Amino acid sequence: MKTESINIVQSYWSKSYQSNQPNFGWYNKAYHYMSWTLSCLKLSQFYKHVNLVTDTPGAELLIGKLNLPYTSVSCELDKLSNCDEKLWTLGKLRAYAIQEKPFIHVDGDVFIWNKFPDELERAPLVAQNDEVEYPYNFEVMKILVDSGFIFPEGVKTVRPIIESNAGILGGCDIDFFKFYAEQTSYFIKVNEERIKNLQGDTATINTVLEQYLFHELAAQKGVPVAHYFKQNITFRNFDIFNRFASIPHEVQYLHALGCYKSRQETGARIARCLWYEFPEYYDKLADLIKNKIL
Template identity: 35%
Template structure:
């Protein structure tokens, strides 16, 4: 079944001069307007590389920016999002919701900070509903729903039975969203608009930014479950957003899809990779965006709205953070380039400290396997310390000490493998590292990488612990 590929851009949040939200003021969460423009351009251009038709739903200001100024090659443009002028700008997902409600044929909506290197899997389009992946967020959604249940006067029926006491609360990630069940989308979007309008005076009680996730992602999932409608996922085997989709570092090796949502946009590696891809793959658009951010866009004539563009980049991150960001994925993620096998010793110890409570737990190998299976993949566990004080802990922040691994050379081999992998990468990666570190000397790169990998290995290796005879990378 053919699905229409669409994107949406509601401009009001981007032009709200009173807001300090990361998504606002034309930055869209990126460190400057330039990267927001590059993001929209790269997302659109990659979609057009793989799909003949890609439609944009926006408003007059959005059309002026993306079409008239950036010249993006959408095949059709609607300005029906002008109908949302009366909605608060912090309800930034409402533009997407309204776009879903307008569809009268099967569709897939892809965010402007999501990028494809291949067509979406054909089998995905066979499902009535489509989403990026399922999420398990018991803390965030639990806290939000607790406040909503207490303060809101009208809650959509699908959300009334969400059990916030459970260790799991499922939702979808809407980096991509769509499907062929148009009746579902009519019902779903009506629920959303009723949810907002009937509780407008109560929105100040909650984090309005996170509320967008409730009405877009949590409501979608629970309505589908309530009506026994199957959701097809781009990443069907995960219950958290895959690490390898958050930045550009593993494109071509681990993934052909990247969704740089939230804080991932602030990583220098994210926006420099974005800059590199646009500069090398789409130089005409890249140069146009550079000119626009240098000279400023003349917004006169668009509702007489004037906005002075700024290409100022955020304050420089410490050099150490660059290395940290660069290696985290490769330590966390199973990679074909990391072949060293870690095996736990007969006794295993987890050490750490949270507030005034120390965690020092020792296990046999078998007991540790049971502990990790029960708690290691959970968001938090709870322990009781001195005087009965209970503290919730995140297991992933604690360290497994090096002596727990059989083989004295295990960590050294991993470090050498990682250094060899980084320094042997394709040209754009090694060039990027040289730009970021301001050094063309491979010995300096190697030394700094070795230091960073040693430090991060202890911190992150527990996140991929699989005991007994399996790989630990």
């Protein structure tokens, strides 16, 4: 049964998708489109309000070509046309900032087979899970500290480094998201030259900008964060996000994280789910790809 209890939001900044990793990080482009299609359709099974924040090319793709059933579409991300596309999280941050009602933002590589638990829908803040002392996160933070990055007042930069995974991110505390938007904007502005001068890929700061600052600012404000996964997730049990063989009875939530996204088997499993549950969308996608419209 669909519920009206909370708004679901997805965001798609086409400039970032088109300019970054080959095939948008997927094994091939077809799996990227199938992922967005399956993600939206599964959300629409359980929620009456699934809203899209995108730019004009994104709307042409997801609405015009894929015909995904979003409740509303905003081209707010057209305002990011002059921004650095390597900072892919800017699209998500903007989508968070413009929300005026309780919401849960869901990435386009997250799939659900049940509505979110009631305690998540009622929580002040929501995230997928805590990432406690992940080596990559610590290494990126060290690079930023060594490069002299300036952080918002009160945000610590010492271990333990904990980030809130933003596969889902949202909550009922809209005032916090206004504060969060101010602080992330400050971080970008005050570090503009440092970001440009980063050795290697400037995209490395995305998770710090979105996930680390979210966790630290929530802690600073004393706002509790509810998590979909309450257990400690390490690389030993990381496959909890990719258990396609266990849906829908044992597992109702999957997230094709970066380490899974590039694998052919992950894309094939998504394709199989789309073909089985939404054959008309699968056939349409196949035709669009065959005729080189996508």
